[in-house]
Amino acid sequence: MENDFISQLSLILPPSRILTRSVELAAYESDGLTAFRTRPLAVVVPETTDEVIAIVRLCHELKLPFVARGSGTSLSGGSLPIAEGIVIALNRLNRILKLDPAQRIAVVEPGVVNTQVTTAAAPFGLHYAPDPSSQSICTIGGNVAFNSGGAHCLKYGMTANHILGIKAVLGTGEVVEWGGGSRERLGPDWCGLFTGNEGLFGIALEITLQLLPKAECFHTVLAGYRTLEQAGDAVSAVIASGLLPGAIEIMDALALEAAKAAVHAEYPLGCEAVLIVELEGPREVVAIEREKLDATLAASAPVEMRPARDAEERLAIWKGRKSAFSAVGRLSPDFIVQDGVVPRRRLGEALRRIAEMSQETGLRVANVFHAGDGNLHPLILFDGREEGALHRAEELAGRILRMCTEMGGSITGEHGIGVEKREFLPNMFTPDEIDCMQRLRAAFDPLGIANPGKMFPGKEAPALSHVGLHPLEKAGVISRD
């Protein structure tokens, strides 16, 4: 079987783009969720959409599982390879096929990096709104597969809200084209259904993105608070003021410590939390709204308020925020990032409970989150070399996720379920609801070859359990860091 598929792949791709040697495969064994690692049978590197279509059709014919991969930044293990399947690396499909400033759209291949779209659109005064923290390396194909978010979701939504058209090859081998350049649609929203499919429906080949005029003016304020709860209350006050900020973010003391060390960011002293609020719009509008924001924040008892005085100071504020994840890496050899959502009004309560859980388990938790969306990102710090530490960290992560669903929120705001949270899907959905989604998945991919083992709990494919060693780990088939 193995030689058979390699020889058939050779009819589609030159040997130099079919990687099978272990040294070549090593780089693809895991993604942003480094605790999981699997070696695929092969990695193929197509350069055209026709090659991707041919590969997927061959996989269909051979019942060979495949995992599409962009830059491998998934934090939920969404692009974790399958031991008995191949990885389709899409980075070379990195062309911006069209950029039409008059209609404010871009048509891109899946391997185009998120920020490249905004860079290409910038000369026309336009930008691509979704801005996940990994935007300088993550690809649009991955953003579509996982409906990626970012810091500006409250006002502008997630990736799905900016997808106007998709050409894709499905798990059946069918090639579809939905939508196009228009902002309006007729009939069911196929692009909406496809976005966030976590690679279980197929592979996006060409994606039409909506571009927006770049905001003329920003007003970014960083405010420090004695307690996390005060920062949370300030968020409520901003929401109640009737303003619609582009972003509302909070970093806690541990995250601040990390950002200071990593990018030499400076924050007000003696603060347990820092709040970042950003307004944007035409200068005349921002001039009026900033007074309201500044007054609202001033009334929320901050230790210090630091409005960015120029573009440079604004960028410095965002640099500190966006580096927080990787910065936490300096505080601890290992960490798990969680992505739960709680109703915004229960943020304070959620943070208190996370702090209590942190104390109970003796594991440090840093919090960096999209406060305006109620989207928490607790970073659970641990040392993987310590006996049972990963297990304890995963248990704590599980408790946090259960808390989120109990509060009426979600187990994932923007990272997706992937491999990491699949056991928690039943916390959000009934067996009938999961069955409905599985039926949809089977419609797109009846053989179950498109990214199997993601999203759905159960026996479909090997993955690591949250409790103890997986049998395949014991057998040495899969391993963690």
Place this chain on the structure above:
Amino acid sequence: MITPSSLPELRDAVLSAPRVIAVGAETKPRLSAVDAVKIFMRQLSGITEYEPSEFTFTALAGTPVKEIIAALAEKGQYLPFDPMLVEAGSTIGGVVASGLSGPGRFRYGGVRDFILGVRFVDGMGRLLRLGGKVVKNAAGFDVPKFLVGSLGRFGVIGEVTFKVFPMRESTLTLQMRFEVERMAHIANSRFEADALDVLPGGETMLVRLAGPGKALEVLAKEIGGEVIDNAIWDEIRETRWNFKSDHTPDQIGDFKAAHVSCGGNVAFSNTPPLRGMALRGDSPLWIGDRPRFVIETAVKQALDPQNRFPTLDD
């Protein structure tokens, strides 16, 4: 007459006949003019949850949009996609099933961009909740978005959760001569226009601005044109046109016989467009070519294996 007044009754209603279609206020009658037993949704009405601090509400599908708009306004919030046919009585379920957005979709997007979650009955009579109730959620497949524009052909919507925004301090409407370049210029400008429509005849363009009143006055001066009464948008929302079509601004062939909305992305007309959908009248539902893929049949099978609901082509 089948008039469920609770979600369990809706489930029973779906199973009560071999072929059913849900109808709200029938403000877009062509969409549900099919050979099927009608399930009247008007009794399944009411806002079930509204948390202004969360920017979300949940309402049963038969709730009149007018009622929702009033409840939101009381708390200083609104539905940015500008639902249509509100005075005519449209229901929130009908808004979702029809996928019809008003002029305000220009700024922040359409129905699909504000729907967060849905409870619906599939063709097997199962009451399912997909999506979520919080403003941000990436768990599971986005069936709520798929149901936008699905015309009741894949399931009956029982309850929906939407994201809302704080209402802007004021709005201001400018009327000016339409020119393609002028429209493109305003659409791509720093002004962040809230709506951008062209009136039938193709000579007059409307620009709506929203935000603090003092700022809008300054922006209006720079844009030019004549300030007119905002009430014109109410008329536009109560659309009397028979056909809807999707476009890109450069594709709009005939600005004369149509109301063009959303900066040239949508048109409403009484003459059949080259490609579009009929909202009223007895013409075919789909005008021109509708893209058809095998996956459509497969998804229909997945959600409605016995074709308890009509297909998109019925």
